[in-house]
Amino acid sequence: EVQLVESGGGLVQPGGSLRLSCAASGFTFSNYAMSWVRQAPGKGLEWVSTISNSDTGGNTYYADSVKGRFTVSRDNSKNTLYLQMYSLRAEDTAVYYCAKRGYNWNDAFDYWGQGALVTVSP
């Protein structure tokens, strides 16, 4: 059974940093692209970042809204995805989901974690 479990959320002051983790199990983690998707309170879904699988070099992609402030990485030996967030702003307040892509690059998000709440507030 595929499982994705996020951790690391919490309350942080504007300008602060936070690192989210996503522990994966039930599939060969290194074979799949992984993503972060967020949802601000009462709002829709927003793609944040994707990291490709190891075969394609672990390339990283970011939404313009987080580029230069967030860094996605993966540790295939630990089956874990990370999102390092710097210079956090109030508008980054959201539930952050990690999501697994299908095997092919254009595939949908077929599994999602339960989400981690990040609150940016003084």
Next chain:
Amino acid sequence: DIQMTQSPSSLSASVGDRVTITCRASQSISNYLNWYQQKPGKAPKLLIYAASSLQSGVPSRFRGSRSGTDFTLTISSLQPEDFATYYCQQSYDTPLTFGGGTKVEIK
């Protein structure tokens, strides 16, 4: 960036009704269109991928279709557990983008 325009933003329907939600892409995305269902406080769940393929375990009352850059999610006979918010999403190119969502409420 590819814009995904989803309509309506909300609708009220009764159990047993046929419900249709549409999503229009701002440019060609081939068949790279996915539909998700989200219930309050829960993660999204994949329903339809590649415009018309039913994800494993999803009831057959959910159907996806495509006409050019217009995509449709149809629920043939709405069930009590289908009251939720539905999102379309293009996986053709980054930035990956979602529609604004359609909240399906009980009439």
